[in-house]
Amino acid sequence: MPPGQPKWRRRKEARPAEIVAAALEVFAEKGFAAAKLDDIAARAGVSKGALYLYFETKHDLFTAVVRTSVAPNIEAVEEASRNLALPFATLARMLLTIAAERAATTQIGAVAKMVIAESGNFPDLARVWHEEVVGRALAAVVGVIERAQARGEVRPGDPRLHAFSMIGPLLLGVIWREVMAPAGAPPVDLRALAAQHIDTALTGMLAEGGRS
Amino acid sequence: MPPGQPKWRRRKEARPAEIVAAALEVFAEKGFAAAKLDDIAARAGVSKGALYLYFETKHDLFTAVVRTSVAPNIEAVEEASRNLALPFATLARMLLTIAAERAATTQIGAVAKMVIAESGNFPDLARVWHEEVVGRALAAVVGVIERAQARGEVRPGDPRLHAFSMIGPLLLGVIWREVMAPAGAPPVDLRALAAQHIDTALTGMLAEGGRS
Amino acid sequence: MPPGQPKWRRRKEARPAEIVAAALEVFAEKGFAAAKLDDIAARAGVSKGALYLYFETKHDLFTAVVRTSVAPNIEAVEEASRNLALPFATLARMLLTIAAERAATTQIGAVAKMVIAESGNFPDLARVWHEEVVGRALAAVVGVIERAQARGEVRPGDPRLHAFSMIGPLLLGVIWREVMAPAGAPPVDLRALAAQHIDTALTGMLAEGGRS
Amino acid sequence: MPPGQPKWRRRKEARPAEIVAAALEVFAEKGFAAAKLDDIAARAGVSKGALYLYFETKHDLFTAVVRTSVAPNIEAVEEASRNLALPFATLARMLLTIAAERAATTQIGAVAKMVIAESGNFPDLARVWHEEVVGRALAAVVGVIERAQARGEVRPGDPRLHAFSMIGPLLLGVIWREVMAPAGAPPVDLRALAAQHIDTALTGMLAEGGRS
DNA sequence: CATGAATGAGTGTTCATTCAT
DNA sequence: GATGAATGAACACTCATTCAT
Numbered sequence: 001m002p003p004g005q006p007k008w009r010r011r012k013e014a015r016p017a018e019i020v021a022a023a024l025e026v027f028a029e030k031g032f033a034a035a036k037l038d039d040i041a042a043r044a045g046v047s048k049g050a051l052y053l054y055f056e057t058k059h060d061l062f063t064a065v066v067r068t069s070v071a072p073n074i075e076a077v078e079e080a081s082r083n084l085a086l087p088f089a090t091l092a093r094m095l096l097t098i099a100a101e102r103a104a105t106t107q108i109g110a111v112a113k114m115v116i117a118e119s120g121n122f123p124d125l126a127r128v129w130h131e132e133v134v135g136r137a138l139a140a141v142v143g144v145i146e147r148a149q150a151r152g153e154v155r156p157g158d159p160r161l162h163a164f165s166m167i168g169p170l171l172l173g174v175i176w177r178e179v180m181a182p183a184g185a186p187p188v189d190l191r192a193l194a195a196q197h198i199d200t201a202l203t204g205m206l207a208e209g210g211r212s
Numbered sequence: 213m214p215p216g217q218p219k220w221r222r223r224k225e226a227r228p229a230e231i232v233a234a235a236l237e238v239f240a241e242k243g244f245a246a247a248k249l250d251d252i253a254a255r256a257g258v259s260k261g262a263l264y265l266y267f268e269t270k271h272d273l274f275t276a277v278v279r280t281s282v283a284p285n286i287e288a289v290e291e292a293s294r295n296l297a298l299p300f301a302t303l304a305r306m307l308l309t310i311a312a313e314r315a316a317t318t319q320i321g322a323v324a325k326m327v328i329a330e331s332g333n334f335p336d337l338a339r340v341w342h343e344e345v346v347g348r349a350l351a352a353v354v355g356v357i358e359r360a361q362a363r364g365e366v367r368p369g370d371p372r373l374h375a376f377s378m379i380g381p382l383l384l385g386v387i388w389r390e391v392m393a394p395a396g397a398p399p400v401d402l403r404a405l406a407a408q409h410i411d412t413a414l415t416g417m418l419a420e421g422g423r424s
Numbered sequence: 425m426p427p428g429q430p431k432w433r434r435r436k437e438a439r440p441a442e443i444v445a446a447a448l449e450v451f452a453e454k455g456f457a458a459a460k461l462d463d464i465a466a467r468a469g470v471s472k473g474a475l476y477l478y479f480e481t482k483h484d485l486f487t488a489v490v491r492t493s494v495a496p497n498i499e500a501v502e503e504a505s506r507n508l509a510l511p512f513a514t515l516a517r518m519l520l521t522i523a524a525e526r527a528a529t530t531q532i533g534a535v536a537k538m539v540i541a542e543s544g545n546f547p548d549l550a551r552v553w554h555e556e557v558v559g560r561a562l563a564a565v566v567g568v569i570e571r572a573q574a575r576g577e578v579r580p581g582d583p584r585l586h587a588f589s590m591i592g593p594l595l596l597g598v599i600w601r602e603v604m605a606p607a608g609a610p611p612v613d614l615r616a617l618a619a620q621h622i623d624t625a626l627t628g629m630l631a632e633g634g635r636s
Numbered sequence: 637m638p639p640g641q642p643k644w645r646r647r648k649e650a651r652p653a654e655i656v657a658a659a660l661e662v663f664a665e666k667g668f669a670a671a672k673l674d675d676i677a678a679r680a681g682v683s684k685g686a687l688y689l690y691f692e693t694k695h696d697l698f699t700a701v702v703r704t705s706v707a708p709n710i711e712a713v714e715e716a717s718r719n720l721a722l723p724f725a726t727l728a729r730m731l732l733t734i735a736a737e738r739a740a741t742t743q744i745g746a747v748a749k750m751v752i753a754e755s756g757n758f759p760d761l762a763r764v765w766h767e768e769v770v771g772r773a774l775a776a777v778v779g780v781i782e783r784a785q786a787r788g789e790v791r792p793g794d795p796r797l798h799a800f801s802m803i804g805p806l807l808l809g810v811i812w813r814e815v816m817a818p819a820g821a822p823p824v825d826l827r828a829l830a831a832q833h834i835d836t837a838l839t840g841m842l843a844e845g846g847r848s
Numbered sequence: 849c850a851t852g853a854a855t856g857a858g859t860g861t862t863c864a865t866t867c868a869t
Numbered sequence: 870g871a872t873g874a875a876t877g878a879a880c881a882c883t884c885a886t887t888c889a890t
Contacts, residue, residue, distance in 0.1 A: 015874090029332050033245030037860065047876045049862080058860065117329030119391040120241050126395035134392060161408045164388075164400070168409075169380030171387065176376075179331040180346060183338035188376070196373045197380075204416030249885065259851045261887080270885065439853090453756050457669030461881065471855045473883080482881065541753030543815040544665055550819035558816060585805075585832045588812075588824070592833075593797075593804030595811065600800075603755040604770060607762035612800070620797045621804075628840030673864065683872045685866085694864065 016054045016064075019044045024065045028110035032062055032118045062118070063125055069111040070133050073102050081140035088148035089206065092166065093198050095141065099170055100194030109174040138163055145205075155207045162205055169197045228266045228276075231256045236277045240322035244274055244330045274330070275337055281323040282345045285314050293352035300360035301418065304378065305410050307353065311382055312406035321386040350375055357417075367419045374417055381409045440478045440488075443468045448489045452534035456486055456542045486542070487549055493535040494557050497526050505564035512572035513630065516590065517622050519565065523594055524618035533598040562587055569629075579631045586629055593621045652690045652700075655680045660701045664746035668698055668754045698754070699761055705747040706769045709738050717776035724784035725842065728802065729834050731777065735806055736830030745810040774799055781841075791843045798841055805833045 022044035119126040148154040234256035331338040446468035479485040543550040572578040658680035755762040784790040
């Protein structure tokens with residue numbers, strides 16, 4: 001046995017993350033209520049009791065899953081939106097590309113599905129999700145649009161509804177991947193969707209003079 | 213008691229519909245697993261046992277709720293899309309307006325939330341929802357777009373992705389109303405969203421020559 | 425099947441009492457925490473779920489057991505103590521005889537044991553037991569003693585401590601029967617104990633002139 | 637740090653006693669089943685695992701608590717009862733005074749409450765308690781009474797029941813302090829109770845000629 | 849048809865006990 | 870010796886489903 005490499009190390013620091021990862025899988029597959037702690041524990045490679053060393057209740061575990069999955073992603077959007085100097089077309093293309101990339105490569109779609117599903121049973125979670133995630137992301141996009149309107153780059157219109165026009169199709173794509181594709185629907189290429197949609201949205205939103 | 217038309221006679225025939233209506237409320241509020249048959253029965257004004265006179269299991273009741281809620285709506289979209297003679301701009305505006313109207317006045321948003329939430333636990337339902345609802349609606353829109361592209365009205369591009377561009381923001385609006393607004397987010401006017409978005413989408417999708 | 429004698433009658437009215445009786449047995453044997461609802465249900469001849477049709481929690485069932493067992497007994501003592509005209513010696517003899525009789529023929533000893541055991545975990549119960557049972561019984565006895573002291577029948581001294589002198593040995597007898605006797609100790613005849621003790625207590629308590 | 641007398645050395649030997657002391661507190665507050673080893677360990681200032689270095693099971697720890705708490709007290713009673721030369725009145729007064737003193741200043745009341753509560757679940761403990769504690773104490777008192785009866789000091793009557801008359805009120809006082817007082821009942825002064833009761837009991841028990 | 853009392857399998861949670869460190 | 874992370878059996882409580890009335 002090589003020294004410094006104990007066969008079985010106490011995992012106190014790694015465990016919570018492992019459990020959250022396992023829980024994300026199970027919650028995403030089954031939903032909150034249908035997810036069994038036995039399954040989560042088994043998938044995390046621990047006993048059921050061990051879950052309670054790190055999370056007080058199933059509720060708490062679910063909340064931790066959502067928070068953990070979301071925090072890193074929201075930063076990216078906000079940061080990109082702070083590139084005030086860029087023309088709107090460039091910035092918008094950048095934002096949607098980042099979003100599509102994240103949606104394609106992370107579990108954020110599954111988390112969104114969970115939040116949609118359980119918003120009624122987790123009022124706190126819905127509020128957090130609104131205040132810290134969707135609200136912030138939307139505010140960033142709305143801010144970008146408002147500034148572009150002020151500079152005459154984007155045509156008039158409610159900036160929040162413009163933001164919905166920009167983001168909505170991506171949400172549809174994510175839901176499609178999470179819900180329809182597993183049921184046999186032909187898959188959607190999120191990156192291609194983002195690329196084609198941003199062309200449409202930009203052409204539709206840019207003021208007359210701003211079009212090529 | 214007036215002979216021939218006792219009040220309870222009509223009840224008997226209306227029961228299944230009343231139960232489905234009550235179930236829709238409870239399922240929409242709580243989700244499938246958290247909905248209790250006691251609550252549904254109480255809200256329908258019948259005994260718990262009576263539910264089993266009309267539906268074999270909770271599963272069946274849920275399926276009936278989803279089917280009942282969608283069938284009438286899908287027809288409207290398909291019918292509108294058969295107006296082949298209309299210019300794309302007119303037809304597209306019509307389709308989105310109908311969709312927004314339905315979304316604003318029916319429970320279809322709540323049902324969509326339920327299907328999204330429970331797709332993992334109801335494979336059959338997800339397939340039915342795809343084959344009979346979303347698939348058909350999407351196919352109708354895609355057909356309209358393809359014909360418009362063939363006539364040179366709509367610029368090239370994957371017609372399905374174009375359809376996502378058209379419909380996506382409305383889904384976002386519905387999710388917003390069902391999930392974010394109850395958590396304190398400012399509400400969205402679905403009709404205004406549809407009106408502004410179709411302007412954007414049309415400008416973005418129409419071929420060069422087709423723009424005003 | 426004889427009419428009017430259904431093979432299996434709905435027991436809605438009889439059930440709670442049956443369950444409380446079964447619960448009393450099990451609680452008395454094992455104590456609150458060690459009593460299993462499965463056992464109680466089995467002994468009552470019902471399913472575990474049925475318990476919850478009548479009692480919200482195990483806690484509630486325990487409380488019901490205590491209340492039910494006590495109410496009838498306390499009346500007897502209070503009633504006897506209202507015989508103001510009787511000489512103290514007669515009344516005291518009567519009270520102890522009644523108490524011994526009740527202790528010998530009812531489950532009140534087992535209930536007392538339970539209350540003693542669980543007073544720390546059931547603050548409400550301990551308070552109820554004090555206010556409605558022990559307190560009232562003691563007050564009745566103290567009242568009798570005070571009146572007898574006023575009439576010069578009983579010698580001076582704190583009437584509450586005199587009451588302890590009268591009642592204490594009976595409690596010891598009950599505890600003995602519940603705790604020591606099952607462990608192999610020779611049994612005590614509660615009636616004989618009461619009879620001999622009241623002679624001692626009366627002789628000890630009566631004023632000089634009152635003794636034979 | 638002074639060499640040769642490190643502070644932790646004394647700890648090592650004191651550990652079992654510290655644990656038993658902590659366990660007594662927790663058992664007395666919560667009862668056996670509701671007492672958590674975590675609490676006991678925390679209160680003793682050791683880890684949960686450390687408990688198992690000194691006691692095999694929770695059962696054993698409970699047994700140790702009871703044994704430890706009673707042994708010293710029983711000696712006092714037996715020793716006092718060996719003063720054969722003293723008149724009964726003197727000896728009885730002495731015994732009750734000692735008992736009241738011990739009851740007022742030690743945890744013996746809490747232990748008695750525990751034994752009463754758990755006698756059903758700890759048959760061994762109930763037997764030990766009977767054979768080594770209550771039985772011995774009672775036998776000592778009974779012996780004193782029998783000798784006094786032989787000398788004509790105490791009137792006839794079952795000596796064991798006489799012993800119950802002497803001791804019972806003190807038990808009631810202890811139960812009162814442990815159970816009723818914490819629930820809001822007015823407290824009892826155990827020493828005053830013993831003093832007043834022994835007057836009563838002596839007057840009641842002494843043979844005609846023996847009274848002052 | 850309709851009721852609602854009764855069932856019992858299923859699950860979140862606790863906690864005495866173990867053992868690698 | 871001492872720790873405390875980990876275990877897993879045990880149990881209170883829920884609720885879809887049944888069926889005697």
